[in-house]
Amino acid sequence: MKALIAYLSYSGNTDEAADVIECRLRQAGMAVERHRIGVDAPIDAARYDYIFLGTFTWEEGSTPEEVKDFVLEVGYKPDNIAVFGTGDTQFGGDDLYCLAVDKLKHFYHSKWPGLKVEQSPRGSQERKIENWVGGVINSGTKAARESKNTGTALSK
Numbered sequence: 052m053k054a055l056i057a058y059l060s061y062s063g064n065t066d067e068a069a070d071v072i073e074c075r076l077r078q079a080g081m082a083v084e085r086h087r088i089g090v091d092a093p094i095d096a097a098r099y100d101y102i103f104l105g106t107f108t109w110e111e112g113s114t115p116e117e118v119k120d121f122v123l124e125v126g127y128k129p130d131n132i133a134v135f136g137t138g139d140t141q142f143g144g145d146d147l148y149c150l151a152v153d154k155l156k157h158f159y160h161s162k163w164p165g166l167k168v169e170q171s172p173r174g175s176q177e178r179k180i181e182n183w184v185g186g187v188i189n190s191g192t193k194a195a196r197e198s199k200n201t202g203t204a205l206s207k
């Protein structure tokens with residue numbers, strides 16, 4: 052299984068969240084590639100079993116332009132995108148907190164809850180991230196198993 056972590060980070064918080072995600076994925080035996088949005092060469096989204104898309108939220112709850120460009124660059128809506136992000140409740144309270152995560156989750160019809168991290172994930176939030184990653188990959192494995200079973204049943 053291969054996962055991509057594609058993320059944008061200016062001051063390092065989302066980058067740190069990506070580190071925790073990568074570590075948890077490797078623990079689960081997943082091959083992991085990272086893509087720094089706005090820096091690295093375009094990706095072929097079809098090569099991955101999972102895509103973890105990460106962003107911070109910018110002014111008044113907006114999604115950074117680089118992330119919007121990445122969405123256009125991918126060119127379609129993969130059904131295996133899990134969205135995570137960092138933000139700060141001091142910027143507009145709950146209504147605007149990590150709003151870019153909600154927007155991207157909605158846009159991609161992601162089957163997993165979006166993960167919101169307050170600023171740096173170091174400390175107690177690391178567990179939250181690890182649990183979230185576990186939830187994503189376990190449900191994915193379950194779905195693959197179920198579709199395999201359905202295939203077996205149909206071929207009989």
Ligand SMILES: Cc1cc2nc3c(=O)[nH]c(=O)nc-3n(C[C@H](O)[C@H](O)[C@H](O)COP(=O)(O)O)c2cc1C
Nearest residue numbers: 060061062063064065107108112137138139148149
């Ligand atoms: C100008 C500015 C506007 C921001 N607006 C929001 C916001 O609307 N909602 C939010 O949750 N966080 C907001 N933040 C906080 C950042 O999203 C947060 O610090 C984030 O962790 C930065 O990610 P990075 O370290 O990966 O660059 C804002 C930060 C700045 C500097």
